[in-house]
Structure formats: structure tokens, C-alpha cells
């Protein structure tokens with residue numbers, strides 16, 4: 001799926017504000033994610049990226065401003081509420097349970113149950129169906145180098161674990177997948193796999209917000225790059241319009257991007 005910038009943004013903020021005492025972590029921030037794109041969010045430490053992403057994933061309640069999903073205002077008071085509307089987040093510290101197997105991890109907290117014989121009270125886990133669907137999703141994403149769906153996650157490499165977390169987000173995220181530093185803890189080869197996986201998820205129709213400090217990774221996979229500075233968007237650039245050093249200069253305030261260039265926030 002190619003990016004559709006003429007459509008209504010899938011996820012958007014208008015004038016979003018979050019203050020912690022005297023610190024304004026989100027300062028009237030505007031943000032747009034369009035269908036079919038990988039949007040990278042970059043910024044210096046403390047620029048407010050995490051706060052913005054937390055607001056979009058329901059982990060933080062903003063003080064002011066609006067969040068719109070498919071053009072309609074939404075109010076999340078917990079990550080569960082955002083998830084219920086199709087916004088899945090893959091956190092940096094990987095919410096996978098090492099002792100459980102791959103299929104169980106994919107369905108953790110959202111287990112499938114067998115139709116109840118004794119009504120809804122004593123329903124059993126539908127292990128077979130969970131394994132079947134997990135296998136389908138892992139195969140679809142090209143992740144079935146992981147041989148056995150009932151393999152414990154603790155026996156997987158860091159990249160494979162990240163793959164399980166990404167597969168889970170692709171399985172349940174019906175609107176948006178947010179990935180927070182997905183390659184931060186990975187080696188070169190494993191990062192490559194995860195980057196390919198991110199592109200695969202985008203190509204299958206789910207837009208992605210990628211938060212990363214890794215400029216080469218950002219410039220490799222992003223369709224657009226949202227540069228955050230001092231609590232709000234400083235610019236939108238693309239890997240074609242700007243270099244990595246331009247992006248760093250915009251992040252630090254050494255370069256300003258003017259409206260006339262048509263790329264400014």
C-alpha cells in the first residue's frame with residue numbers, strides 16, 4: 001500500500017498540550033499520520049517524543065487539545081481503550097513473556113476461548129485456534145524461520161522476540177502500529193530483519209509510527225519524518241528532501257525550515 005496524503009489522517013493531534021508542573025512536555029503539538037505510511041518521529045532527548053506517543057497510545061491524558069482517529073475526536077483514558085480502537089504499541093522494553101510460547105505471547109491478555117458447552121462461565125482456552133492463527137500471521141510476515149509456534153520465547157534471539165512483538169501488533173492493530181525504538185537493542189542482522197518486517201507491515205496496509213534515535217534506520221524506512229523539538233513539531237522532512245545532518249540540525253535548532261520550502265510544520 002502506498003501512502004495516501006490526500007486522505008484524512010488516520011491519527012492526528014491538534015494543539016495537544018501536556019504539562020508536568022512547570023515543564024511543558026507537549027506544547028500545542030500538531031501531528032498527522034496518513035494511511036499507508038511509515039512516519040518516523042525523531043527529536044533530541046527531552047523533546048517530548050515519548051509524551052506525544054504516550055498520549056496517542058492512551059498512556060497519558062493530555063491537558064488540552066484534540067486527538068482524532070479517522071477524523072473523529074477520541075479520548076483515551078487508558079492504553080486498553082486505545083487498543084480497543086485499533087492502536088497497538090510495541091514498547092521498547094518488549095512486553096513479551098519469556099516463559100510463554102510464541103502463540104501464547106501473541107494472544108496474551110486476549111486469549112481465544114472455545115465456544116462454551118456450559119454457557120459462558122466455564123470456557124476453555126482454544127489453544128489450537130490460537131496456534132493456527134499465530135502461525136498464519138508469522139508466516140504472512142515472513143517470520144516462520146521461527147520453527148515452532150510452541151517454542152518458548154526465552155529460547156529466541158532479541159530480533160526474533162522483537163518479531164513476536166511486531167507480529168502481535170500486526171495481529172491486533174487494525175488502525176495503527178506504534179513502535180518505540182524497535183531496533184535499539186539489536187545487532188546489525190537482527191535490525192535488518194526488524195526493519196524489513198516494519199516495511200512488510202506497512203505494505204500490508206497498517207500505517208506505522210516509528211520512534212527512533214537511529215538516523216540510518218529512520219532514513220531507510222520512513223516515508224516522512226516528523227522532527228520534534230521543544231514539545232512540538234519543528235518540521236516534516238522526507239529522506240529525499242533532507243539529509244541526516246539536516247535532520248540533526250533541525251532537531252537541535254541549528255537549522256530552521258521555512259514555510260516557503262513547503263516542508264515546515
Ligand SMILES: Nc1ncnc2c1ncn2[C@@H]1O[C@H](COP(=O)(O)OP(=O)(O)OP(=O)(O)O)[C@@H](O)[C@H]1O
Pocket residue numbers: 020023024025043044045046047048049050051052
Ligand atoms: N512523568 C513526568 N514527570 C515530570 N516530567 C516529565 C515526565 N515525563 C516527561 N517529563 C518531562 O517532559 C519533557 C519531555 O519528556 P519526554 O520523555 O516526552 O521526551 P523524549 O523526547 O521522549 O526524550 P528521550 O528521547 O530522552 O526519551 C522532559 O523535560 C521530561 O523531563
